Structure formats: C-alpha cells, structure tokens
Amino acid sequence: MTKATSPTAGVIIIGNEILSGRTKDxxxxxxxxxxxxxxxxxxEAHIIPDLEEVIVATVNAVRERCTYVFTTGGIGPTHDDITAASIAKAFGVPFIRHPEAAATLEAYYGDDINTARMRMADLPQDATLIPNPVSAAPGFRIGNVHVLAGVPRIMQAMFDGIVHTLTGGPPVLSRAVSATAREGDIAETLRTIQASYPSVDLGSYPFGLGNRIGTCIVGRTTDPTLLDDAMNTIAEMFQELGFTPSDTDPMATR
Amino acid sequence: MTKATSPTAGVIIIGNEILSGRTKDxxxxxxxxxxxxxxxxxxEAHIIPDLEEVIVATVNAVRERCTYVFTTGGIGPTHDDITAASIAKAFGVPFIRHPEAAATLEAYYGDDINTARMRMADLPQDATLIPNPVSAAPGFRIGNVHVLAGVPRIMQAMFDGIVHTLTGGPPVLSRAVSATAREGDIAETLRTIQASYPSVDLGSYPFGLGNRIGTCIVGRTTDPTLLDDAMNTIAEMFQELGFTPSDTDPMATR
Known part of the structure; x- marks a missing residue:
C-alpha cells in the first residue's frame, strides 16, 4: 500500500491490558x-503489547502507509510506560528531557513532583508537545505520529486540542437505512445497487433487537448527492421487497 | 518476530464498520x-477494512507469527462479505462450494434458500467447517487460521464449539491489587518490584471513579506461586506507603 492522495489515518492502541481482555478499548x-x-x-488499527520491538516496527510501518498516525497508551510514570522511548527509537532520535514538559509537570505537581513523574517529560528530541488539560503529562507529535494518553478522558482532551492542526479531506458522510429484512433476502438486489454506485461504500449489517431481526445498510461517501441517491434507492429496494424502510441505524453506537 | 514455544494467538477484526466507529468491537x-x-x-490484534489485498497481507503476516489466528467478520451473504474468498487467496487455494456447508444451508433455509445464501457455502478448498449453532452459515478453519462470524453472539458460539481443538499452554493467571494511590506515588517502588519478578507481567492502570482516584496493579503469569508472591509484595508496598490495598480491579470489564 502507498499513501493515498486523500488523507488517511492509522491508529495504534498500545497496552497489554487490551490484549488480555482486562480493558475494553x-x-x-x-x-x-x-x-x-x-x-x-x-x-487500519492495531492493538499491540507494551514491547519496544513491536511498538517500533508497528509505528514505522503505519507511518509509511498513513497520512496521520495516532497512538494511545503507555505515556504514564510507571515501568510499563515505554511508548515515548520506543517512538524515539522508531524515529532514530535521542530520548531527552523536554524543558517545557518538565516545567509543566513541576508546576502541576508542586511538592509532589518526584523522579517517576519527571520521567513523563522525557520525549523524543524535537517532539512537539500535545497539551494535557486533565493531568499535565503531555502527549507529543513527531513527524506524522501523534502520541496520546490511554485514559479515554485524557486522550479525548488531547485529541480535541490538536484536531485543528490536521489537514482533512472532505468529510466522510454516512446515512443508514434499515428494515426488518434478513440479509439473504436483499443481498442480490443490494449487490446490483452497489455496482451502480461504486464510489459509495455500502455496508450491510444484520441486527437483532429482541424479536426484531433485520438489516441496516450504511452508505459512506464524501458526495452528498450520490449518498442521497444511493440510499433512496436502498429505501425503494426495501419497499419493493415488501419491507418498510427506516432512516435509523438500530445498532449505531452513541 | 518468530513463533514462540508457548502458543500465541493473533486476532484480525475485519470490517469497515469498526474502522468508521459505527460499531464497537x-x-x-x-x-x-x-x-x-x-x-x-x-x-497482536488488527482491525482492517473489507479489502481483499489488506485481508490477504494481514492474514499471511499474522499466521506466520502466531500459533493460532482468529478472524471475525465478513462471512455473510452480501457483497461486502469477502473474507472467505480473501482467505482462499491468502492460502493460494481454489475457492469452491463446500458440499457439507451447502447441505447445512439448504436444510436450514428450506424454501428461503437462494443464490446469495448459497454463496455462504463457498469456502477455501480443504477448509474444515466450524459449526454455527445460531444461524447455520458456517465458519471454517484452514491451516492455523480460524474464520469466525462478526456478530458477537454467533462468533462466541462458534468459538466455544472449537476451543477444545486448540492446544493451550498453562493458563495465564491474573490477580489485581488496587489502592487510592496515584501512579506517580508508587512508580519507583513498583519498578523495583517488577525487577524482582521478571517473569510476572505487572501492569499499572490508573482509575477514576467519581472522587475516588487510584491505581490498580494487575499481575499476569502462568506460575501461581510467583503470582501470589508478587501481588502480596504489591499489597505490602501500598500499606508501607500508607494506602489500604484491595484485591479488586475497579476497572475490570465484566
């Protein structure tokens, strides 16, 4: 794979606790x-353990393929927090104390500052800080790699603070149409519709909610007119097959 | 990385809906x-799109590195279900109608059988069926790769039916000790304890539950005596630092 002309992202979730099933990402x-x-x-997204060689190899592979890379996890003060040092190794740059990060941590912790906490100011040389409005210990950016915290609340605050620095393409729009048809009832017609709209990505997802079984079709594209055309065609397909289409996605995450 | 002597698993989650955030895995x-x-x-775990070239490359990489591989998703009757055909390509074998799978689908669907549903009987040559007790359409195994459904209820039923065919090593045991200490308060002592127990994987995870902030240490190893020794040492560490240890993991998934 080579870098696409439209921007793409790769996500690397770092942490043994996700691979053991202890924590749901x-x-x-x-x-x-x-x-x-x-x-x-x-x-693409990868969930990898807290192992330097795996972090180095994964980061170096994904940063070649994707416009932007985001890692989560492993930037705290304990022995198992090896993300920052591993990223320095991946980029082949020294791992050094960052003066601004050190000052931020000293100001935040006051008398509670100690060796372990100060270690969170050790970053790859020339890394740009990503502020942490929740608990001071910063994330950072080096090249196209953005290194974020693992705790969701902190990760989100960090990301929300830097999203304006990312150059996005046209937003990917999505629209869902669902009905109580089973996938096998509509698969042939749906295949024909997908062929007519090659630039709309049509996903078919079965759902079961109590006794209500059905299928939700989700269309995704950057073109609002094409999206509406395709999804209206899907709604017509459901109607012609005797099902009542709905503009909702019963299984969408909130 | 090469195959370890202890058995390992790699998981490949296949589906655009996970990468778009529409569905939580x-x-x-x-x-x-x-x-x-x-x-x-x-x-290792990878979340990849419904794209043949990516499925082929990922499956071929992971099946070299891990003893067992499990994929989920993409084995239904619709146009976006391309996992089985992609796995055939990854193994370089013909993609053919499997007589036993075809018979199972015909029996299950009766008069509702159609071209799309029969397509779920098309599998890589020499694949071994993995029964689907929920909705008939089978998963399959080829080499060390186990191809399972994406719908969690069906995936779980398939997996539970084949787990006895897997040769496991000693179970990985885990024990948690938590306290209302912040990670930075215990990091130095914890680092020393980890150094004393190199074969116990000690993970440190901050938690915040309402006003209660603390750290949970999770130890993982196959040796029950070492695990108890290490976790008792962690509990003593908390006590010596003035915190009351608890044998619970406040953030564990149920």
Missing part, C-alpha cells in the same frame, strides 16, 4: 468517528 | 479472555 471508536468527520478516515 | 475482549484462560495469550 474506547479510544478507537472515538478517534474513528472524529477523524471521519474531519475527512481523515481510519484505514 | 466486542469480539476481541471475548477472544482475549477466553484464549488467555486456555493458555493462548493474544499477542
């Missing part, structure tokens, strides 16, 4: 939605 | 926990 859904709205669709 | 947490208990820790 909430950061990918947030980043995916926000980046889509900003016209930077997420093309 | 629930399959990785389930697989991660179940595989850990079976002594097959998940070492």
């Amino acid at each position: 909430e950061n990918l859904p947030y980043l995916a939605k926000a980046l889509c709205e900003h016209g930077i669709p997420v093309r | 629930e399959n990785l947490p389930y697989l991660a926990k179940a595989l850990c208990e079976h002594g097959i820790p998940v070492r």
Whole structure:
C-alpha cells in the first residue's frame, strides 16, 4: 500500500491490558468517528503489547502507509510506560528531557513532583508537545505520529486540542437505512445497487433487537448527492421487497 | 518476530464498520479472555477494512507469527462479505462450494434458500467447517487460521464449539491489587518490584471513579506461586506507603 492522495489515518492502541481482555478499548471508536468527520478516515488499527520491538516496527510501518498516525497508551510514570522511548527509537532520535514538559509537570505537581513523574517529560528530541488539560503529562507529535494518553478522558482532551492542526479531506458522510429484512433476502438486489454506485461504500449489517431481526445498510461517501441517491434507492429496494424502510441505524453506537 | 514455544494467538477484526466507529468491537475482549484462560495469550490484534489485498497481507503476516489466528467478520451473504474468498487467496487455494456447508444451508433455509445464501457455502478448498449453532452459515478453519462470524453472539458460539481443538499452554493467571494511590506515588517502588519478578507481567492502570482516584496493579503469569508472591509484595508496598490495598480491579470489564 502507498499513501493515498486523500488523507488517511492509522491508529495504534498500545497496552497489554487490551490484549488480555482486562480493558475494553474506547479510544478507537472515538478517534474513528472524529477523524471521519474531519475527512481523515481510519484505514487500519492495531492493538499491540507494551514491547519496544513491536511498538517500533508497528509505528514505522503505519507511518509509511498513513497520512496521520495516532497512538494511545503507555505515556504514564510507571515501568510499563515505554511508548515515548520506543517512538524515539522508531524515529532514530535521542530520548531527552523536554524543558517545557518538565516545567509543566513541576508546576502541576508542586511538592509532589518526584523522579517517576519527571520521567513523563522525557520525549523524543524535537517532539512537539500535545497539551494535557486533565493531568499535565503531555502527549507529543513527531513527524506524522501523534502520541496520546490511554485514559479515554485524557486522550479525548488531547485529541480535541490538536484536531485543528490536521489537514482533512472532505468529510466522510454516512446515512443508514434499515428494515426488518434478513440479509439473504436483499443481498442480490443490494449487490446490483452497489455496482451502480461504486464510489459509495455500502455496508450491510444484520441486527437483532429482541424479536426484531433485520438489516441496516450504511452508505459512506464524501458526495452528498450520490449518498442521497444511493440510499433512496436502498429505501425503494426495501419497499419493493415488501419491507418498510427506516432512516435509523438500530445498532449505531452513541 | 518468530513463533514462540508457548502458543500465541493473533486476532484480525475485519470490517469497515469498526474502522468508521459505527460499531464497537466486542469480539476481541471475548477472544482475549477466553484464549488467555486456555493458555493462548493474544499477542497482536488488527482491525482492517473489507479489502481483499489488506485481508490477504494481514492474514499471511499474522499466521506466520502466531500459533493460532482468529478472524471475525465478513462471512455473510452480501457483497461486502469477502473474507472467505480473501482467505482462499491468502492460502493460494481454489475457492469452491463446500458440499457439507451447502447441505447445512439448504436444510436450514428450506424454501428461503437462494443464490446469495448459497454463496455462504463457498469456502477455501480443504477448509474444515466450524459449526454455527445460531444461524447455520458456517465458519471454517484452514491451516492455523480460524474464520469466525462478526456478530458477537454467533462468533462466541462458534468459538466455544472449537476451543477444545486448540492446544493451550498453562493458563495465564491474573490477580489485581488496587489502592487510592496515584501512579506517580508508587512508580519507583513498583519498578523495583517488577525487577524482582521478571517473569510476572505487572501492569499499572490508573482509575477514576467519581472522587475516588487510584491505581490498580494487575499481575499476569502462568506460575501461581510467583503470582501470589508478587501481588502480596504489591499489597505490602501500598500499606508501607500508607494506602489500604484491595484485591479488586475497579476497572475490570465484566
């Protein structure tokens, strides 16, 4: 894969706790939605352990393929927080104490500052700070890689503070049409409709809510006219097959 | 990375709906926990789009690195269900109608059988069926790759039906000790404890529940005696620093 002309994003979730099932990741859904709205669709996401060699290899592969990379996790004060040092290694730059980050941490912690907390000011050389309005310890950007916290509330605050620095393409629009038809009832017609709208990405998702079983078709494209045409055609398809279409997505995350 | 002597798993979540943020993945947490208990820790997970070239490349990379691979998603009857055909391509084998799968689908759907539904019987040559007790359309295994449904209820039923076929190592045990200490308060001592127990993976996770802020240390290892020793040492650390340790993980998923 090579870099596309439209901007793309890759997400790297770093943390043993996600791979063990102890923690359910909430950061990918947030980043995916926000980046889509900003016209930077997420093309790949990886969940990797707190292991330097894996972090280095994954970051270096994804930053080649995607316009923007976002990592979450591993930037706290404990021994298992090795993201910043690993990113320095990935970029082949020294890992040094950042004066501005150090000053921010000293001001925030006051008398509670200590060796472990100061370690959160050690960053790759020439990294640009990403402010942390929640708990002071900064994220950072180096090249096209944005290194964010793992705690969702902090990650979101960091991301919201830097989203204006990202150059997005046209926003990816989406529209859903659902009905109590089973996927197999509509699959052939839907295939024909997809062929007529090659630049609209039509996804078909079965749902089951109590006794109500059905299918939701989600269309995604940057072209609002094409999206409306395609989704109106989907609604007509449901009607012609004897189902009542609805403009809702029963399974969409809130 | 090469295959480790202890069995490992890689998980590949296939679906545009996860990368767009429309759907929150629930399959990785389930697989991660179940595989850990079976002594097959998940070492990497990837979330990829419904694109043949990406599925082929990811499956071929992960099946080299991990003892077992599990994919979820993309095995339904619609045009965007391209997982089975892509896996055939990854293995370089013909994509053919599987007689047993065809018979199962015909029996299940009766008069409702049609071209789209029959397509779910098209599998890589020599694939072994993974039964679907919920809705008939099977998953399958080829080599070390297990291809499961994306709908969590169906994925879980498929996985539960084949877990006995996997050769696990000793189960990965975990124990949590938490207290209302902040990570920076304990980081230095914790680093020393981790150095004393190199074969216990100690993860440090901050939590915030209302006004209660603290840190949960999760230890993971296959050795029950070492785990108890390490976690008792963590509990003593909290006490010596003036915090009351608890044997609970306030942020664990249920």
